[in-house]
Amino acid sequence: MKRRPNYPAGAGSLVWLFLVGLPLYVMLGATVQSRSDYAQNGPLSFPDHFTLDNYTGAFGEGFGRYLLNTVIVTACVIAIVLLLVPPLAFAIVRSRSRLTSGVFRLFLLGLAIPAQAVIVPMFYLISKAGLYDNLIGVILPTAAFCLPISALILSGTMRDISPELFEAMAIDGAQPRQIFFRLVLPLSKGGLSTIVVFSALQAWNGFLFPLVLTQSESTKLITLGLYNFQTEHGINIPGLLAAVVLSMMPVLLVYLFARRALVQGLMGVGGK
Structure with missing residues (x-):
């Protein structure tokens, strides 16, 4: 036809x-x-x-320092997520106890709590801990709000691993730690890439926590540094847009290199 x-x-x-x-x-x-x-x-x-004066002028407005702070926060958030989420997801998938299931359901309640609802007690806790106006005070709550969805994504990816593979390694005498490192992690690259990109986006584009939990110029992130292009005499729109382009380039590059694994990881959410 x-x-x-x-x-x-x-x-x-x-x-x-x-x-x-x-x-x-x-x-x-x-x-x-x-x-x-x-x-x-x-x-x-x-x-x-x-x-190209707008791009060079952005660094004259302190963009380099804001970029470095944002890179530090993003890298630390990703490290915390990768350290905590894979063992948690493995325990959720492989354990059959009611305690693990209950903890997972309680853990997922974080998906229903917006950051705006807890920003006041969060400010109080960070201040009492002596972390106000410190990058650590931004890293910890940002990573905490990335954990629930990251655990959901990675546990869905791990559920797609064939049970026969687990049984074969167990018959060969492999311990849970060996199964985790030799089987689960290599077959969960899609889910790992997904939570890395998701956590990086949350940390890189975060605005509320840096706004409330930081104050000085030395701890500003990119999202707050863009305000420097707004003065009492007006807004430097070309300079502001140049800073926006510079700020989105690192995340765009991460997405371009990890897009295939990102799509595969999202397809595995929820398991079979």
């Missing part, structure tokens, strides 16, 4: 491409214009003179 072209689908694709491409064009075009040219020509104009 001869296939006829689907014109409505093609038209819809063009509309979707326009809706997605226009904001990207406006953002990237503004970053290579001077502030005066942007104010004079408008956001939709094509740059007459290309300049």
Whole structure:
């Protein structure tokens, strides 16, 4: 049978491409214009003179320090998640006790608690612990809110591992620790990549915890550092958008390299 072209689908694709491409064009075009040219020509104009002063000026506003702080927070959150979640997910999948099942259900209650609902007691606890205006005070609550969904994703991935593989290793005399390191972790790369990307996004884009739990310039993260482009005389839109582009590049690169494993990990949520 001869296939006829689907014109409505093609038209819809063009509309979707326009809706997605226009904001990207406006953002990237503004970053290579001077502030005066942007104010004079408008956001939709094509740059007459290309300049990279907005990108270099972002580092002059302290972007490098904010970037380093954000990298530290993100790396520590990922480390905490990778240290705690895989053994927890393995215990959830392999244990048949009611205690483990109850703990898992209690653990998942964290999915129903928004950060906004506990920010006041969180501020009190962090202050009493002497961690206010410290990166550790941002790392710990951020990692805590990443744990429930990460455990759910990774336990779903581990449930997809064939039970016959566990039985074969147990017959060969393998201990639970050996099964965990030699079987479960290598076959859970998709789920591990998923929780790494998810935790990195939560830490990198976090705003509420850095806003409430930090104060000084030395502990600012990228999400708060963007406020430096807003002054009493107006907003430096080209400089702000250049900082936004710089801030999203690391996460975009992580996603590009881990997208296949990320999709596979999300497909395994919930188990068979």
